[in-house]
Structure formats: C-alpha cells, structure tokens
Amino acid sequence: MTHDIDFTGVFPAMCTPFDEDERIDFETLQTDAQRLETAGVDGLVPVGSTGESATLTHDEHVRVVESVIDAVEDVPVIAGTGSNNTREALELSERAAEAGADGLLLISPYYNKPEQRGLVEHFRTIADAVDLPQIVYNVPSRTGRNIEPDTAVELASHENIAGYKAASGDLGQIGEIAERTMDEDFAVLSGDDALTLPTISVGGTGTISVAANVEPELTCAMVGAALDGDYARAQEIHHELGDLFRELFVETNPIPVKEAMEIRGYGPARMRSPLSRLSEEYRDDLEAVLDDLETTSPAAADDSNVEPAAEGE
Template sequence: MTHETFTGVFPAMTTPFHADESIDFETLRDHAQWLEQRGVDGVVPMGTTGESATLSHDQHVEVIEAVTDAVDDVPVIAGSGSNNTREALDLSERAADAGADGLLLISPYYNKPEPAGMEHHFRQVADAVDLPQIIYNVPSRTGRNIAVESAVTLAEHENIVGYKAASGDMNRITEVIERTREENFEVLSGDDAMTLPIIATGGSGCISVSANVEPARTCALVGAALSGDYERAREYHHELGELFRVLFTESNPIPIKEAMEIRGHYDSGRMRSPLSRATDETLDALHAVLDELDDGTAPEPAEAQR
C-alpha cells in the first residue's frame, strides 16, 4: 500500500527514570500529551534520545505502548532499529503490534555493513512490516554512512517513506533530496541546527531533540520555513541557536534531560548507566540559555501550527 509521509516537527522523546532506573511511565505519558498540546506533528519514542541502547526489548515495547495510549491525534514513530537484522525485524513487528504508526530504523552500527548488506537489512524490515518507515543516517554513532545511492534505491520501496539526516554533510543530504523528489519520500533533519538549511533545500521538517523543551518555537521555525517565510524562520533559528549548541556539548540525551528538569518536566534528569549527569559547566550554560528563552515571547501553539 502507499503510505502518507511525515512532514513537520517530531520530538525525539526522552525516557524518564525513577531513582532505581525503572521507567517513569506517568511522566512519560504526561510529556507525550504536553508535546501534542503544543502543536507537534508526531512523537518519536525509543530513538537515541530515548536511551534505547539501555532498554530491553520488552521495555521498548512498553514505552511505545505507553506513548501510543497517551496521544490522541498525532502519529507515533517508534525507534525499532538494530545492527542485527533479525532483532530489528522482531522489534519492528512488536512496535507495530504495540500501535506504532511508523518506524525509525537506524542503520546497522558497529558491524559496518557494505551498501548491499545495508540495503538488504532495510528491505527485510520494509517487506515484512507494513508501516511507513524512516531510515536514519547518523555516522557519528554507527561508524558508517548510508550511501546516497542506497538511500535513493530504498526510497523506491513503498514502505520506506523517509530519511533522517544526521550526517552533518549538506552535500550528501542535498543529493538525497534532489534524487528522491519523484518518490513519496521525505528528508527530515536529525540535527536541530541544520533544520532550516535542510528545509531550504527541500527537506520536510525535523526529528528534534530541542523540541522536548521548545516545541512551540521549533514548530514556528519549521512552519515558517515550510511556508516559505524564511525571514521569520531565520528569527526563530537564531533565537534557538544557542540552545541547539548547548544541547550537544555532551552526549545526547544528557543535556536535554537536564534541560527538562530545569524546566520542570522531570523531577530528575536521571540517565541509565553508562551515561552520567551533566557537568556544572553544561548546567550553567543550560540555565543561562533557558532563562533567556523564558524572558522572550514564545509563540502560542496555534501560531506554531501549519
């Protein structure tokens, strides 16, 4: 079947934990609802920002179920990738059964497959699970880029509808956009600081870390850019620029979870080991940038909508 593609702002959700590192499902549900109320176009649990690497498969599914139950009118794109094709297939099937509306599939990490192996990996999941799927290129974490030719070839599959671009390479990203324009395929920024330039060259939005604390401003930025109002989009881009930078001074999701505690979304920015709490220097920078944003005028959710 032909699926609709994804356009707009999709926060990469964090996973809250209690002091014993068990999942705080009440806070998770509350945050999903808070994001939906502020105009996001969907939510993405169980990606890198959700600390998927330290959750069991059963916990993956429980988080996806909790988020799908919490939101009413926005799609849930569930992270279900792995460097093991059978494991990715199992997680993807279970995510579909849990109610996910789409899947986010990171490219295989550590074992660094060649392009033919990578294409086979993604096709196996796409052939077996009839949900719209976004392939995710983040070589800083996986050790290997998805080849442009592979992305273009995979875009021909009816279930592969998008590409999350987090390589930092605009030449590569632009070529993927150029060569998939005739397909039912969207390129989404996976790096908040590159959302505006990616949309300007034909991208369709972002899977965003910063939207966890600034959903209305992020939606306003993306909405303005998608409507062609680049002057307004630039204003929001520069207003959020320091936040974009501070959120990646330490490994994601360390700074964003600390920011969510500062803003009162979490009672603690706890992470599962081996991630650690942020340094005092990062905390000081987060307080400064969030205070500055709080002193400004954030757009109303209705204004952020496209």
C-alpha cells in the same frame, strides 16, 4: 502500502524518564507526550537514541511505545526499532507494529559497519516484512557508516520506506538525496537541530528534533515558517534557538536534554549507565539559556498562537 503519515513538520525524539531505581517512569512519560501534543507537534518518536533505547530491554522498549500511544489522541507515534542485528530490528519492528505504532524509525546498523549492499538488504528485509511507513536514520557519528545517496535513493523506491533522517552534517549529501527523491513519496527529515532550517531550504520536510522536547512551540514556529517560505521569520527563530541547539550537544545526547527537561520541570535527568548526568561546568550555561528563552523571547510571544508546522504548508 500508501504512506498514511505526512512526515512534514516537527517530530520530537522523546526522552525516556527513569525513577530513582532506574525504572521507567511511565506516568511522567505519558504526561510529557501529552505536553508535546498540546504544543502542536506533528508526531512523536519514542525509544530512539534520545530515548536511550540502547539500555532498554525489548519488553521495556515495547511498553514505552504502548505507553506513548495510549497517552496521545491525534498525533502519529513513530517507534524507534533499529538495531545492528537485522533479526533483532525485525523483531522489535514487528512488536512495535503489533503495539499500534504508526511508523518506524530505523537507525543503520552500528559497530558492524556493513557495506552499502548490506544496508540495502537490512532495511529491505524489515520493509518487506512490516507493513508500516519506515524512516531510515543516517547518523555516521554513532554508527561508523554513512548511508550513501545512491543507497538512500535505492531504498526510497520501496513502498514501505517513507523517509530518511539526516544526521550526517553533510548538507550537500542531504540536498542530493532530497533532489533525487522528489518524484518519490519520500520525506527527508533533519536529525540535527542546527541544520533543520538549512535542510528544509534544500528540500527537507521537517525535523526529528531533540530541541523540540524543550521548546516545541518555537521549533514548530521555525519549521512552519520555513515550510511556508517565510525564511526571514524562520531565520529569526533559528538564531533565537541557536544557543539552545549548541548547549544540547555539549555532551553526548541525551545527557544535556534530560538536564534541560529537569530544569524545566518536565522530567528527571537520571540516565542509565554508562551515560551520566551533565557535568557541572555546563549546567549554569544551560540554565541561563533556558531562562532567556522563557523570559525574554520575542518570538515566543509573537508565536503563542502558532499552528502546528504541518498545517502551515
């Protein structure tokens, strides 16, 4: 297929809100999707790692995707459908496609630790069967296996594999993949908020972001400025967001971002076990950072009318 999504800009990795009985709070989920769309993001990514996909049943997984699709009007929805079981990932991908997802995000198989040839076979199996643009997601800290540059470049040649979410922390590797896929219809997206600006500087197209759940306007302003080549402005906003980037990863994602969402009034901080609420020792610092961004941010004032990042290219 010809990719019908422009994977340029800011794509929040959405949280999944739960009620007091740990059931999915679909009303809050939809309100949050609409908030983010109004803020100017370029797409939404439900049921990824930040969406606690590991603790959702397959039926819940699909219902979250359907709920987000129903809530928004003009932004694509990229459903997280990865698994360490190729058959399971394929089933989730097919069901997300049937639900109306615009694209898929596929984490590399975790725990199994396949060889690179196994990774190629895994992603190609899904790309051959599901006619949607797909992003392969490299996060070795969670999976125990790195998607090597040669593997990413090989996958980029598949017509349905549209991009690479980079969360390895290795900027040299990220830059190599961007360089070697310049002639492909292939996007390289940051999967690490602290490296979004550096990733764009070496050829990246944007970010699948945790921080954008909390500060979507500023994240869009930063990415838009970088894509426009205004690196002085992008750097200013990057440093303004720096404390938030750090606070959102003091414990395992999405523990801190769900706490931040609750502080801001966007949704509950409840987690499904085995994840737990943010430790009290970190909450005051997180609240202070959020207060500073809300009340003293010159960038927030300057960019109150910033257009979505992808439109600034």
